[in-house]
Amino acid sequence: MAMAIEVGVISLLYLISSVIIALLHTISVRERLIDLIAATLALIGLLLNIKIFMYVNSIGLLVYRFGGFPPPLGVIYVVDGISCILALLASFALLLSLLFSIQFIEPNVKALYYVLAFLLTSGVVGSLFTGDIFNLYVSIELVAISSYAVTSIHKDNPKAIRAAIIYGISGTIVTSFLLLVTFMVYGSYGTLNMADIALKASNIEAEVVFSGNVYGDIVFISKIVLALATWVFLFKSGIMPNHFWLPEVYKVAPLPAIAIFTASADIIGIYGLIRFYYTIFGIDTLVKDFRNTLLILLMIIGGMSTIVSAAFVSRQNSIRKLVAYSSISQFSLSLLGVTIGIGEAIGGVILHLISNGLGDMSIIFSAATIKRVARGKCSNRSMIIIPYIALVIGLLNLFGIIPLLPGFWSKTYLAMGFVKAGFPQGTAIVLISTGLCALGYMRMIIRYLPRASDSSVCINNNGVSRELVLPLTILIILVIVTIVLGIFLTAHNYVRDIFVSYGYMVMDSKRYIDIVFSDS
Amino acid sequence: MIDSIVMRFVVPMTLMLIGNLFMARRIIYGSILRILSFLSLSINLWREDLFNSMLVATSIVIGVVLALYTTSYSRSKYGTLTLVPIIDLLLLSILFTFISRNLIELVTFWLLGELLGFLLIAYDYIYKGDTISMAAAIKYLLFSMVPTDISLFILLAITGLTEAFTTPLKSLSLFITDPIVLILILFGFFAKAAIFPLHFWLPDAHSVAPSPASAILSGLMVKMGIYALYMLSFYSIDRALFSSIVLFSGLLTTLYGAMQASLQRDIKRLLAYSTTSETSIIAVLIALYVMSGDILFIEASTLYTVAHAIYKVSMFMDSGFIELVAHERDIRRLGYIYRISPTESLATLLSIMAVLGMPPSIGFLAKVFMFSAISHNITYSWIYVVVLVIAAVKVSLSIVYNIIYFKAHMDRREPMMTRLGLGDALQLQKYTLMISISSFIFTFTIYILNCMRYTELMLLRKLSYLLIISMTMFVALIYMLYNLIRHNIRS
């Protein structure tokens, strides 16, 4: 399939970009040129991702074999509906973050930030696309290491170093559990390929070319694997009680980095849980009872985590901590959606991750712009209205009660999932946490309200100064994307059905296995 | 053509936005445009459902009067006109909720209205940093917004999205079989209509909001909860469970609210408590309809809703006037308004008498219908006896608290001249008078509508001669009163 070469290229593209930037920086090329090259490379990545997205939407499931080797001998990339849309979100976040960091990161660390951002996104895209457990571990490790480095990018801030240490040490320990998982799976199942594991989990007698039969008693091992993997992914997405690193990191990381964290790095956890619970150890496998027990446990953890962190959100006064706890709350809500087991709910989860990413990015960028405008020259002050509108739209999107914004639809689908599963009390949990979060959001809206006194003192308001053009453009793009997505979701049935179909596609592990093992 | 989104939503919204933009330069053009935007919604009046049409008509009338009132109020109290667009938007969103044809429109505008309500309750906090307002707004968000959101999302989830977009509201095929779901939905709408157990947010919220906002919140927004309960009666629900829960909570809140209202000394808290009481009796009437199937109950609840909405709006407008003129909200220190402005006292007196039952007002019709409905069915079950007794106690308590409220107007005290803030505020009295009179004109309109289109309101036909005679005599009365005041003002 000639068209599928983008799938393999994209991760490599981001890796190469980071190397190019590092090289250019050591040659001490001009700062503006590096900015331009970085932005161009990110834009190319975004375009590639758009192409992959449209292609995968037309054919359903895409398989790319590295080197042409058939699975499970070689590593494959399996691009699902949810993989491609989350990868699209990650590359979009990367582009906006790079554009934003042109003016909002100190020049001496900017190139370093570019390198790390590209590495991180390469890892994210790799882990989203991969169909192989060891490759998943490698990509997650790449994401993790880049995150540790980005956290401590302001080396002279002792809090940053401390946050990086906390995140780094606990993250390494937890991620190495994933390596342990890989070992255990290889030792028992004899393979590292997700489809292969899924096949053998559902049919213990199956024999696959290149990997043979299972070895020994795999039920016990599968239970341990599932439990460990759950623990790892809970840490990665910052669900309570594994959330302790997240507020610290969000307090000290540079603002564009936080945007990437919420939109691409921290969604790996939820994505990993979806893969493990629906594709690999699906509904009808040998660990059925244990899986159900774990799902119930996850539902309880998710419920408590979302309400407690929402309560924290309602008391926050600074944007960084608000975004941190709000992300924890929204990710826990996504976890709740994952545990229900209905297709609409999973579609809602994906939409929720997307709207959370867009909303958090709007909030962070607009808050930073407002602060800069408020400190700046007199002629800029009347321009404060555009970032404020972006802030309000971002916060309302996260609040999720206006049907013209995507946040509403994700909650609707979560509610539909709960009602369909016969558990309407779940809707109450969703909305209680939303309400508590809303207190914090409303407080922010009121706090950043532009006062009339700001622009009345200035005599000459002669338009936008040059340095504000780029941030305002980014904000306008974000607002337009959010509103357009929202309007399409409201007005057109087929856009909503796309997400629902993603949910059902993920739950259908038989189709996954068939397509992976089918072709030549 | 009338059904399209453009005519129903876009045109009024555009007119209102342009009107508000004009308000900065020329107030007259702006006000005309805003009033036009409300009147343009009257194309939605000719529909099959009586409850709906009357709610829309009431909201339009209230909208027109409040649009004018808010301008003067906002300028007198805050010095700017920033309150005006928010109030207009809230009115429009409530109106849009009432005219929405399918579930998704209802949910959209309902949620938008709640958000605007939050902003209005916290308006003093935004404007002056008054933390009591923020506390009241937080209570409103947690105990009224969140439960209502739960109900709406559950309803949306049960209906499914294809039906939510296409099917008209009354013919949704909702099957609520699980009692837990029904209880969750009911509690959500109880939180909106301020019925026990989620009623305690209302006194705080409605007494700290600015007066036009309190008027809309008490007059129209709690009616949205009633409207939702009315809609629920069209679907296949467990009727015994529904009526028993609503009856129990409603009767309890009626008594509690009325008694608390008689004990208050702050005019706005008194009005807020009386809202809980009256809304609960309307909910009780709807529950009795669900229980018995007698259509007289729905007609009674419709008329009572309209009567109470107009009454509450005019009373809150009056309390705004008192607040601006006397800078005082405690009844013990008031008592001299009739000396400052007998027009205002007349308007208040007319509103109170209208809701208590002076013909030919809507309140009179409502009370007659209500008691007729209850007493016709009194032999069927002991529940009706209980409802009759509680309704009687409520009517007597409403006399009491209305008198206590009126003592703020007429208690033979001397005005404290140093504290009066006249001027702009005195313009407000004509709006209060407008709306008091409108409750009488309403009957006339309903009578004509009755003869023309609706097959309901049979009881109205029997009263027609009474209404005609009393209308004539009322016109004479108003003429006499007008002459009296004008003659005395001149001298």
Add this chain to the structure above:
Amino acid sequence: MSINEHDKVMYSIINYMKMYLVAVALFATTMGLLVRSYVAIEAGFKISIVVLFTIAVERMIYTHRVEIVSTVSIVSIAITAFYFIQHAKDFIGLVAYVMLSIVFLIMNEKNGRKINTLLDIVSLNIMLYYIATSLFLVTRDSLTVLETLTIIVITTLFVVKTYCIKSKAFYKVHELSRYLIRTLGTNIDKIFNTLSEKLLKNKQKTEAISRRLSNSVTKVLQNLAHIDIPFIIIELKTIEYMMTISKKFLEFEKYIENLLIKIFSALERIQHSMEHSFLFFVFLMSILILISMIFYILLHI
């Protein structure tokens, strides 16, 4: 405009309204009796309740919480009894009628000492009019002798008590009521006619008898008027109870708020310690040890 002018304006406004209400009420009940429509009579009754309100506004009667008792009990009993009379069986209707009469006697006793003008008499006695109409409703079936007698006695007492306050007014009202009742042509007509003719025949004797009767009835009523003392006590207790409920509720809210703040501070402290100490380290280490134990077991199965 001077203060007295304002007062006069307001009182005349209220007066006009009262006149209007009384007129409409009379019209409604009359029409109802003529065409035998219960709806009109009910409407008339409702209007009379508003008349009560007007009277109270004029006198600012309910200035103390104590007065809330009389209002609430009297009006509620009145309304309940009235609608009961409409639809209940004979005996219950009679009981309700008796209760209603007693209630209005008591109310007249409380409010009746300041009757000055004709309009006041008419408005206060509008209640009597409705009692009469409810009697009409009660008597739509045939009555027993005992019931007829009771009704006559109570009505006479009522008439005598109320109408004998001022003899001049008596005649005027008598004329008015005679005229009204004559146009109705019911049983009451006969009773009133016979009574009034008998009374007119010997005016002086009538006056003396009526004055004596009135005094004795007044004494009885004054004793009866103390009937509301237990009600007053109940109502005061209820008011106290309501205020303690609201205070308790506020305390409860504050308590919950403090509890929530305590819980959140505790959670924040836990969060803080998890980040700032190496407690989580121990936590992770223990997990690691657990895993290695499992691994060991797996290897040696």
